Amino acid sequence: MAVAVVRMRDLFASAMLFAIYSLLCAALFAVLDAGDVALTEAAVGAGISTLLVLAVLTVARRDEKTVPGHNLPALVVVVITGAALVWATLDLPEFGAPDNPVHTHVAPYYIEQAYPDMGVPNMVAAVLASYRSIDTIGEAFVILTAGLAVWALLSVRPRRRRKVPPEEEDAQ
Amino acid sequence: MAVLGHFNYWIVVVLMMIGFYCVIARGNMAKKMMGLNIFQTSVFILFISAGKIIGGSTPILRKGVEVYSNPLPHVLILTAIVVGVATTAVGLALAMRIREAYGTIEDDLIHDDEPVAADEDDR
Amino acid sequence: MREHGILRIVARFLIPLIMLFGLYIQFHGDYSPGGGFQAGVVFAAAWILFVLIYGLEDALKVIPERAMFVLMLMGVLLYAAVGVAGVALGGNFLDFYPLLPGEHAAQQFGIITVELGVGVTVATVMMLIFTQFARRRGLLAEVEEEGD
Numbered sequence: 401m402a403v404a405v406v407r408m409r410d411l412f413a414s415a416m417l418f419a420i421y422s423l424l425c426a427a428l429f430a431v432l433d434a435g436d437v438a439l440t441e442a443a444v445g446a447g448i449s450t451l452l453v454l455a456v457l458t459v460a461r462r463d464e465k466t467v468p469g470h471n472l473p474a475l476v477v478v479v480i481t482g483a484a485l486v487w488a489t490l491d492l493p494e495f496g497a498p499d500n501p502v503h504t505h506v507a508p509y510y511i512e513q514a515y516p517d518m519g520v521p522n523m524v525a526a527v528l529a530s531y532r533s534i535d536t537i538g539e540a541f542v543i544l545t546a547g548l549a550v551w552a553l554l555s556v557r558p559r560r561r562r563k564v565p566p567e568e569e570d571a572q
Numbered sequence: 573m574a575v576l577g578h579f580n581y582w583i584v585v586v587l588m589m590i591g592f593y594c595v596i597a598r599g600n601m602a603k604k605m606m607g608l609n610i611f612q613t614s615v616f617i618l619f620i621s622a623g624k625i626i627g628g629s630t631p632i633l634r635k636g637v638e639v640y641s642n643p644l645p646h647v648l649i650l651t652a653i654v655v656g657v658a659t660t661a662v663g664l665a666l667a668m669r670i671r672e673a674y675g676t677i678e679d680d681l682i683h684d685d686e687p688v689a690a691d692e693d694d695r
Numbered sequence: 696m697r698e699h700g701i702l703r704i705v706a707r708f709l710i711p712l713i714m715l716f717g718l719y720i721q722f723h724g725d726y727s728p729g730g731g732f733q734a735g736v737v738f739a740a741a742w743i744l745f746v747l748i749y750g751l752e753d754a755l756k757v758i759p760e761r762a763m764f765v766l767m768l769m770g771v772l773l774y775a776a777v778g779v780a781g782v783a784l785g786g787n788f789l790d791f792y793p794l795l796p797g798e799h800a801a802q803q804f805g806i807i808t809v810e811l812g813v814g815v816t817v818a819t820v821m822m823l824i825f826t827q828f829a830r831r832r833g834l835l836a837e838v839e840e841e842g843d
Contacts, residue, residue, distance in 0.1 A: 418609065434623070436733060440733045503642050506644065511631065529731075529806040530802055536813065540817075
């Protein structure tokens with residue numbers, strides 16, 4: 401699916417495929433026990449970011465400029481990087497084992513103490529808003545800043561496009 | 573088991589490289605943003621799959637469930653998704669301004685010296 | 696898309712449901728999947744659907760742009776205010792225990808308030824971003840006309 405997103409020349413179709421890809425990701429997150437994340441990914445990926453891309457496409461051209469063939473140097477770089485990363489994964493712990501390093505540091509504390517500490521059954525909400533609330537306030541400020549940045553970029557009144565005066569063209 | 577145990581990482585690597593290829597090989601900025609998004613989702617999958625415990629369940633406390641998956645990656649990725657869409661919006665806004673100034677969002681059609689010339693044949 | 700009857704009626708049916716779902720995951724987020732980020736995004740999605748069906752002008756009558764600015768700042772300030780209130784009552788920054796007597800009550804109050812702040816910010820920022828993108832096209836067309 402992702403390959404199709406990249407290969408498709410028509411940007412509109414590509415944006416639609418990207419929405420489907422996001423929905424599949426959301427399903428994958430739901431399977432991997434992350435209900436909250438699946439909910440967000442479904443709303444964000446399939447809804448909002450697709451619409452933003454479409455909003456850009458209404459202004460810009462819909463078709464991508466065709467580049468003939470593959471970009472060989474890029475392909476080589478990608479394959480080498482990918483091979484290195486696969487090699488690196490061999491050192492990583494196995495999928496789903498309960499004694500992975502991720503599960504042995506602070507996570508057991510969160511899982512065991514979240515309910516006694518605050519009486520909130522949803523551990524994700526508890527960790528998000530209470531244990532890691534300073535982290536979350538940072539995220540809120542990032543989102544605020546991004547909103548202001550988009551506003552600053554797009555609310556400026558566009559300048560009239562300069563037309564090249566005819567006498568200058570004659571002179572050249 | 574050793575092969576299957578790392579399958580999730582390989583999916584992540586493949587997706588990440590597809591996104592990477594899209595970013596470096598494609599000139600269109602909207603396409604580049606989509607490539608970045610694919611890269612981003614691959615990182616999300618990496619985190620979420622690291623938090624999964626086989627036989628575990630969603631980290632919401634309820635009766636009769638002993639093993640919960642790790643809630644910490646979920647928290648991190650939850651915020652990362654929303655921040656990701658906000659930064660994507662900033663990138664697309666920049667692309668839009670570039671389109672207005674240069675008449676195109678293909679990066680090899682942008683030239684410093686002729687911002688207006690591209691306007692005429694585009695659209 | 697105002698003229699498409701089916702779309703309009705389906706949207707009229709769906710938008711309140713999506714908004715209700717957004718509010719549900721906002722305030723029920725302690726007990727089931729949900730919370731500020733998800734609720735904000737879902738709520739903004741409902742509003743964007745409204746824009747797509749009924750047009751930007753009508754949607755801005757419901758929530759004017761000025762209100763979006765105010766709300767998005769209020770969301771972050773609400774979050775920060777909870778943190779500062781903890782300091783004022785003798786705890787650390789973003790420490791919820793001093794807010795109310797009773798540990799569980801204090802923590803739950805803190806979590807719900809903080810999630811509300813996050814939800815309002817996320818929803819209004821998404822709306823604002825979409826408004827800006829949607830309006831840009833109109834602005835461009837306007838300037839083109841003046842130029843001719």
